[in-house]
């Protein structure tokens with residue numbers, strides 16, 4: 255499976271409505287702290303927008319709702335995976351991306367045979383407090399050797415200047431939140447990401 259090299263992560267369908275029409279091909283809806291009705295409405299809206307704009311939607315965390323809403327790709331962290339039912343996910347035929355941060359997590363992820371494996375944080379991130387030190391590019395290289403042919407997603411502190419480094423180290427896709435959502439001009443920054451990832455597409 256080929257992932258687009260630009261993997262946008264946002265926390266609302268409103269962001270998807272704003273940025274996906276610019277040409278984003280891979281987007282994750284990552285919503286924390288919302289009631290089930292609100293989540294369902296956001297997922298439904300995100301799914302419709304992504305279908306209209308030929309963008310792959312990946313739903314973070316809320317795998318049951320994603321299945322119920324007819325989505326076809328989810329992302330889970332290691333704790334999410336422990337609480338989830340892999341057989342149910344497989345029965346639904348939904349694709350699965352998994353987070354990893356160390357060797358033990360990598361072994362757990364490989365055993366689940368996911369559709370991609372994410373490694374982070376490659377650089378320091380301001381989005382959330384993490385217990386892992388930045389992994390660095392050597393770690394991206396080591397992960398690529400361990401996961402291939404499963405696609406590798408790099409995440410954490412990425413910006414356009416860091417993209418060539420992570421792709422040269424073996425990442426297949428680069429995931430981003432704050433470099434875009436906290437940018438003074440998110441639309442212009444999104445276009446910059448699309449352009450900068452073009453040679454890796």
Ligand SMILES: Cc1ncc(COP(=O)(O)OP(=O)(O)O)c(N)n1
Pocket residue numbers: 282284314315329330331332334351352353372373374382407409429
């Ligand atoms: C592409 C990608 N990689 C990693 C994560 C992090 O997932 P997780 O560890 O479950 O943490 P939360 O994002 O749920 O806070 C991700 N969401 N996407």
Ligand SMILES: Cc1nc(C(=O)O)sc1CCOP(=O)(O)O
Pocket residue numbers: 353354355373374375376378379380381382384409410411412429430431432433
């Ligand atoms: C959501 C997330 N997961 C990570 C991991 O390492 O698993 S790093 C991260 C935050 C990514 O945001 P930004 O691009 O703003 O650094």
Ligand SMILES: [Mg+2]
Pocket residue numbers: 314315329330331334
């Ligand atoms: Mg999670």
